[in-house]
Amino acid sequence: MANNEVELLTRALERQRKARVQAEKILEAKSKELYDLTKHLRHANSKLENLLDEKGDDMDAAFLNIIDPYVVMDLNFNVLRTNHSAKEFLGVDYTEESINLSDFVHPDFAQYTAESIQSLLKVGVLRNYRAKIILKDGSEKFVQINSSLIYDHEGKPMAAQGIIRDITQEKEIESLLSEQRKELDVIVENSPLGIVLMVEGQIVKSNTAMQNMLGYSHEELKQIKLKDITANEDMAKSESYLKEMKLGKLDHFILNKSYIKKDGTKFLAKTSVSAVRTTEGEIEYQVAIVEDITEHRQLELQKEQLLKQLRASNKELQEYAHIVSHDLKSPLRSISALASWLAEDYADVLDGNGVNQLQMMQEKIEGMDKLIDGILTYSSIDKKTNEDTEVDVNQVISEIREIIFIPDHVNVVIMDTLPTLMADKTKIHQLFQNLISNAVVHIRKKDGLVKIHGHETSTHWQFSISDNGIGIPKEYHEKIFKVFQSLETSEQSTGIGLSIVKKIVDLYEGEIWLDSEEGKGTTFHFTLKKQLL
Numbered sequence: 001m002a003n004n005e006v007e008l009l010t011r012a013l014e015r016q017r018k019a020r021v022q023a024e025k026i027l028e029a030k031s032k033e034l035y036d037l038t039k040h041l042r043h044a045n046s047k048l049e050n051l052l053d054e055k056g057d058d059m060d061a062a063f064l065n066i067i068d069p070y071v072v073m074d075l076n077f078n079v080l081r082t083n084h085s086a087k088e089f090l091g092v093d094y095t096e097e098s099i100n101l102s103d104f105v106h107p108d109f110a111q112y113t114a115e116s117i118q119s120l121l122k123v124g125v126l127r128n129y130r131a132k133i134i135l136k137d138g139s140e141k142f143v144q145i146n147s148s149l150i151y152d153h154e155g156k157p158m159a160a161q162g163i164i165r166d167i168t169q170e171k172e173i174e175s176l177l178s179e180q181r182k183e184l185d186v187i188v189e190n191s192p193l194g195i196v197l198m199v200e201g202q203i204v205k206s207n208t209a210m211q212n213m214l215g216y217s218h219e220e221l222k223q224i225k226l227k228d229i230t231a232n233e234d235m236a237k238s239e240s241y242l243k244e245m246k247l248g249k250l251d252h253f254i255l256n257k258s259y260i261k262k263d264g265t266k267f268l269a270k271t272s273v274s275a276v277r278t279t280e281g282e283i284e285y286q287v288a289i290v291e292d293i294t295e296h297r298q299l300e301l302q303k304e305q306l307l308k309q310l311r312a313s314n315k316e317l318q319e320y321a322h323i324v325s326h327d328l329k330s331p332l333r334s335i336s337a338l339a340s341w342l343a344e345d346y347a348d349v350l351d352g353n354g355v356n357q358l359q360m361m362q363e364k365i366e367g368m369d370k371l372i373d374g375i376l377t378y379s380s381i382d383k384k385t386n387e388d389t390e391v392d393v394n395q396v397i398s399e400i401r402e403i404i405f406i407p408d409h410v411n412v413v414i415m416d417t418l419p420t421l422m423a424d425k426t427k428i429h430q431l432f433q434n435l436i437s438n439a440v441v442h443i444r445k446k447d448g449l450v451k452i453h454g455h456e457t458s459t460h461w462q463f464s465i466s467d468n469g470i471g472i473p474k475e476y477h478e479k480i481f482k483v484f485q486s487l488e489t490s491e492q493s494t495g496i497g498l499s500i501v502k503k504i505v506d507l508y509e510g511e512i513w514l515d516s517e518e519g520k521g522t523t524f525h526f527t528l529k530k531q532l533l
Helices: 002-064 084-090 107-123 168-190 208-214 232-246 294-345 352-380 393-403 425-440 497-507
Strands: 070-073 079-082 125-134 140-151 157-166 194-199 202-206 252-260 266-277 283-292 389-392 410-414 420-423 448-456 460-467 512-517 521-529
Touching: 070 084, 079 084, 084 157, 107 125, 107 140, 140 168, 194 208, 208 283, 232 252, 232 266, 232 283, 266 294, 294 352, 389 393, 389 425, 393 410, 393 425, 410 425, 420 425, 425 448, 425 460, 425 497, 425 521, 497 512, 497 521
Parallel strands: 410 448
Antiparallel strands: 070 079, 070 157, 125 140, 140 157, 194 202, 194 283, 252 266, 266 283, 389 420, 448 460, 460 521, 512 521
């Protein structure tokens, strides 16, 4: 029994020893595995730290190479590090001399800068800080700075970093635009035209002229829609234009419309509306320029009425001239007939003086007849007819040579090839005939010469008719174009010929003038506006 117990105990101890050996082996294997894992983690951690260092270096390189100036500074704003752009912009190198950014601040911005620094230290960031600085070379710049604090591993601020942007040019442009806006506001406010700004038919801004036109204050107009001040009879037309503008079919329109004042009265105005659109093409607002044309319209109506009355008067005058010419010519023909009968019936009784008297009577009758014809012609030249045809001026001159009396000692010469006009041939014939007739009857020299020139300008045909006659005294240069005005020395002139010439030239939107010297001759110059052939 004792032996059996010993044997059992021995076997148990052996099994326990083997189990312990086995446990030790397992523990040794696990320890080695843990050691290898620890070694691997240390290696991985080392690699990660190196990688982070590399990334940090890359980040530093990125900041150092950005275009805008980049600065790192301590909490007293002494510069610790800058990139190349900052060195160039500030004009100093932190590696060669100490730099404190507060020294650059313009005195006018000192208080604002101190407040901004406190905000940075308190909040941790400073966004869009703008100030004026003075660089080392004395030049002044406007800058915008975005800055943030840099913290240590315990979360305490240890430094600050910032990016500086030069906005000097931007500020100059902004200042210029501000001045221009002020100037524009002055112009708009002092404009005699009404100017309003509208959004969706609502008036949001108006100038003094518009307020005075309507009788509303600025604040009152801001509560009013466009339809509230538009007369009912013009509402449909106005809304039609605005609808087309909203649909993008037009950006500008002009219309005459009636506005209703605060007191209920109306006035007519020329209204010019323009749309200001967004980049997407939507209407952002509309600008309307309003000009009161009530008085102008009334003047136009008066003018139309006066023209209507003038046309009626001219028609009556023409009819009257025809009646008067007929009534005057009838007794003249009777007197002429009586004078002829006296000359025939009493030829044996009349002496030389009596025959001469009757002949003078006939000449006076003939002169009176010409005067009546001239008056009739003058009264009929009031407007261009629809009978304009191609008129060859060379041919007109040739026909005039055949029908008027040209003394043997006078030669009428065309110096240039004259143009073909689109005009009323009768009026062109009257124009040249009166001037040529006027020239030939005032030549006293043995070798008389009338020269006709013509050339083209951009808008008109220009002609001249020159003679080597007696000339016209300077005091008559203006008078001779008026009806019934003639040279005091002329007994044959009716005083109507040159007034007919002037009237025809005016009809064709031209001008007439003369150069003359007594004893040497006269040149009449005149122009006729080109008409489409």
